[in-house]
Amino acid sequence: MxxxxxxxxxxxxxxxRIAHTVIAPDGTESDIxxxxxxxxxxxxxxxxxxxxxxxxxxxxxxxxxxxxxxxxxxxxxxxxxxxxxxxxxxxxxxxxxxxxxxxxxxxxxxxxxxxxxxxxxxxxxxxxxxxxxxxxxxxxxxxxxxxxxxxxxxxxxxxxxxxxxxxxxxxxxxxxxxxPRTAAGVDTHPASGSVHLNAFQPSTAAGQWVALAPLLLGVRMITAAELTPASLVGTVRRHGVHEISMVPAMAALLSGIAPEEAAHTGTVERITMGTARCPAPVLERVARLFPQATIRIEYAGTESGFAGTGCTWHPGLAPDAVGRPNAGTRVRITDDLGHPLPPGRTGRVELSPPQGIPQRHYEGDPEATAHTFRGSWVRMADIGHLDDEGCLHLVGRAQDFVNVSGRKVACADVERAVERHPGVREAAAFARPDAMLGEEVAVAVTAGEGADPEEIRRFAARELPAHAAPAHVLLLDDLPRTRNGKIRKELLPALLDGARGPAGSAETVEERLARIVSGALGVPRVDHDRSLLELGATSLQMLRVYFALVEELAADFDVGLLFLGDSLTLIARDIAAATDHRS
CATH class of the missing domain: 3.40.50.12780 (ANL, N-terminal domain)
Structure with missing residues (x-):
């Protein structure tokens, strides 16, 4: 078939019968x-x-x-x-x-x-x-x-x-x-007739599934060229959407919507979250906006396909938990030699698809295929462990990969691109945690006299796909190395954080907020008496400020404080009171 x-x-x-509804950038809709x-x-x-x-x-x-x-x-x-x-x-x-x-x-x-x-x-x-x-x-x-x-x-x-x-x-x-085993069975599928909303690009594995779901499940799929929190809520109301697939960035944007603005969205029965870890406070706000919906956390990869894990999110769920194996899927943790490890031991995550599904492979690359696809097992780029109940917990990414909102970036790609800059001698790319994207790309370089880190970053952005471009460039006299000359990438995140300026306990919330805002806006300093709106911050930049400050304070606060129009001084006072930090 x-x-x-x-x-x-x-x-x-x-x-x-309508299979697809497409919403253009200007809001007009067309049915297929x-x-x-x-x-x-x-x-x-x-x-x-x-x-x-x-x-x-x-x-x-x-x-x-x-x-x-x-x-x-x-x-x-x-x-x-x-x-x-x-x-x-x-x-x-x-x-x-x-x-x-x-x-x-x-x-x-x-x-x-x-x-x-x-x-x-x-x-x-x-x-x-x-x-x-x-x-x-x-x-x-x-x-x-x-x-x-x-x-x-x-x-x-x-x-x-x-x-x-x-x-x-x-x-x-x-x-x-x-x-279903027969074409006639698709109209009797449990999901048939439901309305789904998504925001995945067609070039991704999820994007092609979105295109074909009306055929295979009988659902009506709504795809928006551009999706904002307001348009998402409006679409749910107009079309009675039953299921939403989203990434953590969209979930974070939704957290700024007041519950009363999301009225009449009770048709949503399920929200599927994938591509990167979503902070628990954000998930809690999404749950309040869609109280009738079940929030599903899913983990898989392009290489593994149907082989994956999933779980229903609930308050108190371990932040690194991504659930138990899907039906027919097997999960194991292996050491560097590929030997299975017992529950509780950390190692490389491997997934095996259900029987009867042909093994995937890398087109035209048998060497890479042999490395990743081992018999019936797919070796993932993630490090994790299984608990005693069979739930998979992700600890981090394997070395030399960065997970930017669910898209794998090879550090070698970034390093080669940066090293094409005429002033750069050597580059070492690494991951830096980002609460909205999961991880972001950073790169440490050794370069000639007078090298400008921002100019190097712009150069790399022209050479790489947008998701792989480094967000930070760290200029060093030499890269940290082991005795035999190998670069010690595990030391680079701390060196980058040190170069970005002080963030110790002596720094007040107001000083931290101003420093983070200036970094998000790309300006050397900001006026504490002005609001984020007056400073020209976009919604996305406000979210970056929110996630960065939550990470530094190790405490959550209402993201809505950033959108009220108060000065940075007043925002810092309210955040300090909410998080029990010194203002």
Whole structure:
């Protein structure tokens, strides 16, 4: 069974039923019915066939959230021909170029070209097709392929151990594993008819699942090109949303909404939280906003797919807990040699998918595949332990990876990019905790006389995808090393914190607040008599101030204090009173 077959079943029986609702940046909405989706996929498939796409071909797809109609039609069309859809970031030229260069040549690439960023540099000779033109082209019924279950249906990119992008190949049988055994069974699925809201990019594993969920589960999926707290609440009210999938950053933004503003959102039954750890105070506020909803914490990876863990969040849940194995999944902790460790021992997390699901692999990279995919086990980039009840607790990331809001960044990628700067001699990238993103990238460098850390940071940002660009650059005379010359990365976070200025107990809350605000705004100093709004802080910058101050004070306070318009002095006084710190 393929996605094309299931869509044909829906289109025949429920042609006018809405599968997707897309909300444009200006707030206008457009619905995609199963019938229209099917017709568009046939037209795109016909266009791809004319381009020479057949079973086994690789077709690049580059779309943003606001282009769900084109993405969904192109994805199903690719599967109709038995080809593999290669998901590429549409909003990041650097990442798109790197991923294309790392893969076997594509047959062609499909995008919504009139909305693509200017200056895109597709490889010379690569045919780039406009999805809108294909979707509205002449009607046709191209032949439907019947690919083997082990054939590659999707390639989703992630960073690998060698510092180059690696395409995780997902087989047709893997992709369709959640579908009922017969096409007719999808309309009787427990989730059928429910309304889901998401904010994942199509180039991610979660993004492709969002596109296909209406086929495999019978749900109606709402995708917003841009999602703010106010628009999220408004969408829930208008459409009676039953389930929301979000990342911790969105949850943090929601925590600034007053409960009365979230009235009439009782239709929400479930909130799924993934990609990074979410602070307990933020989860508590989300629970108050959606009192009827169950909050689900989920852990998995692009490499592991269905293999993962999950748990229902509740006050008092250990902050590092990510739950027990999903149905059919096995979890174990191993040492450096791959030997299983008993409960309570910390080591590398490994996951095994349910039986019958083909093992994933890195496309065209057998060496990296052998390192990560070991028999039926997938070696994750996380360090953790199992408790006596079988719950997985994540301790941190394996060395040389940084987890930025669920996206793995290879430190080698960052180091090579920084070292391309003409003034840099050596670079060592490392992770720094960030309460909103999980972790952020930092880099320590040795450089020539007169080197400017901010200029180096801007240089690296031009060389790397946005999520991999370093947030901090630490300039050192030499990097800390062991006797045999290896860099001691475990010492770098403390050196960075020391270089950022004093944060000891003698510093008052007001002084800490002013220091953090000046750092968030990128200015040398701020006027304590002005409010954050007067200083020009955005909502995102206010959240960064909140998370940084909570971390330093080791105590929580109401994030709403930052949005009231009071001066920094008054805000510091209220925070000091709420946290029992010296003002």
């Amino acid at each position: 393929t996605t094309s077959e299931v869509l044909a079943w829906w289109a025949e029986r429920f042609p006018d 019915t199963y019938g229209a989706w099917h017709r568009a996929s046939l037209a795109v498939a016909a266009g791809l066939a004319r381009q020479g796409v057949t079973a086994g071909s690789h077709v690049g797809l580059a779309f943003t959230r606001g282009q769900t109609q084109d993405f969904a039609a192109s994805l199903v069309a690719t599967h109709r021909l038995g080809a593999a859809a290669v998901l590429l970031p549409a909003d990041d030229d650097t990442a798109a170029r790197h991923t294309i260069e790392a893969l076997t040549p594509l047959q062609c690439l499909v995008a919504t070209e009139h909305e693509a960023p200017s200056g895109r540099r597709w490889p010379p000779g690569l045919p780039v097709l406009d999805a809108g033109d294909l979707r509205t082209g002449p009607g046709a019924h191209p032949p439907a392929a019947a690919p083997e279950g082990t054939a590659t249906a999707l390639v989703v990119f992630t960073s690998g151990t060698t510092g180059t992008p690696k395409g995780v190949a997902i087989a047709y049988a893997d992709l369709m594993a959640r579908a």
